Amino acid sequence: MSDLGDFTGLDDDADAVDSTRDSTAESTSGQRSDIDADDPQTATSPEFDSFDATPAGSDRGIGVLSAGNGLQIHEDERETQLRAYVTAQNRKDVRIGTYLLADYPDTERLFCRINGLEYSQEYRADDATEIHARRAMRTNGIDEEDFKLMASLDPVAVLYEDGDETKRRMTDRVPKPETVVSIAQDKDDIKTGLKIPGDGVFLGHLSVGGQKVRTAATPDTIDYRLKDDYESGDPLVFRHTLIAGGTGSGKTHGAKNILRQYLAEDRTYPIESDGDRTVRPAVVQFDPQDEYAQMHDDGDYDDEFGRKLDSEGIAHGGHDDTLVFVPKVGNATYAASHHRAEQLEFTIPFSMVHANPWLIAGSGLNDNQYNALVSVLLPRFRQEYGRQGTYQQFSSFMGDPALKEELDETGQVHEATFDAISRRARGFDNVFDQDARPITDLISESVKPGQLTVVPTYHLTDSRSSETVVLALSSLLVDEKLSNDPNYSRIKETPLIVGMDEAHNFLTDADTVQAKKVIGKFTDAAKQGRKERLGLFLITQDPQDIADPVFKQINTTIVLNLGDEDAISAVNIPSTLESRVPYMEKGEMVVYSPDNSEPVELIGLPHCLTRHGRDS
DSSP states (O other): OOOTTOHHHHHHHHHHHHHHHHHHHHHHHHHHHTOOTTSHHHHTSOOOOOOOOSOSSOOOSSEEEEOTTOOBOOSSGGGOBOEEEEOGGGGGGOOTTOEEEEEOSSSOEEEEEEEEEEEEESSSOOOOSHHHHHHHHHSSSOOGGGEEEEEEEEEEEEEEEETTEEEEEOOOSOOOTTOEEEEOOOHHHHHHHHTOOSSSEEEEEEEETTEEOOOSSSSOSOEEEEOOSSTTSOOGGGGOEEEEOOTTSSHHHHHHHHHHHHTOTTOOEEETTEEEEEEOOEEEEEETTSOGGGGGSBOSOOHHHHHHHHHTTOOOSOOSSEEEEEEOOTTOOOOOTTOOOEEEEEBBOGGGGGTOGGGGOTTTOOHHHHHHIIIIIHHHHHHHHOTTOOHHHHHHHHTOHHHHHHHHHTTSSOHHHHHHHHHHTOSOTTTBSOSSOBGGGOHHHHOOTTOEEEEEOTTOOOHHHHHHHHHHHHHHHHHHHHOSSOSOHHHHTSOEEEEEETGGGTSBOOSSHHHHHHHHHHHHHHHHHHHHTEEEEEEESOGGGBOHHHHTTOOEEEEOOOOOHHHHHHTOOOHHHHTTGGGOOTTEEEEEOTTTOSOEEEEOOSSOSBOOSTTO
């Protein structure tokens, strides 16, 4: 008895089946050969005529809507049932995320996207058998006509014509069964369907699954732009932006390209005090890796690419008006061989501590200690040394044992509290009052309409020093922007974008006094940004570490490749796009900006619009 599990035995069985079929065919052939076509009797023998079942005309679209399992549009998206049968010759062209159009009987059209693909059997049969498998293994192709490919569709919007303009509304009607569905190929239809503005700040080109969406237009790509005018709300730059991406994802490349658009010569915004006057924005970018000063120099791309950028209205090339605003900290020196931008040194004067006492609370003063510093020690210091007293004088002040004894005996500050403040306020000798001009004297040089001011901290090896510098300068900018009685009108009257790379290091949620004060300040800045023409531009690889009160004010989230599950869940993008994030290649991104468009995938430009990389 042959072993049914033996592969050779199966070969014999299969050959036997084939042999039986061959002999049957020969027998049939022999019988039919006895029929004489010229014999009137045999000529009338029954014959089976063949008919061409192919429908007349030519196909249009990729398939039709099917009502086989129901066809339903529902307010609850979980109840919506919208499926299309995709014909065999079109199946290679469909992907998850492909945008489709289906016509209603009138002039309206349903704009939708594929959110699921499923093969099912056309006929009742079991294809999971040895014979089926062996036949498939011996042939060169698959007969897809034995199966049907069903595409599940997510209705996005109804498109309709209003005069010469195409508009969109929510999906409020169901299309008819067997309606032809076609791949959307008109640029205006796709932009309208996804609510993408026609003008604004360029971010990248629309894509699906890492492939650019192509149209019949010239250029054939679809540019994605952020709303940047006041016609239908506030420019999104003042509603704040977050770029999240892991190492090597292209986030700095992408951030430079976006900032370059805000520095375009024709980019202006009206100021609140004089609505008739428009002003170019100033960009102040905090740069822990010393990469953004290169935006002064031209990018590495050819003239042909430059012409393509011009044709799409994309600003490019080095930005001449770039200042490297170098913090002077101790003996640290800043090297600038990788760019040609102008440099200017500055220092943080200790006088800024009176308005921001938490600057010297970086080592973690508790509430009791912080209150003693603010309510007793700093007022006493101002009384003795004036508001221009230096950090060195403050150190001597805190080292006075007679002062400690006096405050303890009078019950103003317990000696243990005094000692704790004294210990935690030490170590700032190399930060405050260095041999450079104070930042408070350099406002007109550091904040200018149309200027990119880069504040590098890569040369600062002490993290506490770099944090103090960044928070002191950024707080000065924010305070002046939010003040009703500012000391520096230049800051107040200039639209301002504050960029912060590695933002998780500065805007993290923690229990220290410093963290609470910083988060409170930047939360207020984020809430009032649209009114004060202040935009936060945050860049991070750890979005889960950014304090929630600040994160909630972010309107535009740009997500590149992230491998950490906590980071992916923290960016709070729709689940349909969340699953794609770990697989995105360099430069691919997801944009979630509810006030601008539907959530979409983009591909950024292949070249940086300014210089990028130390070897370029």
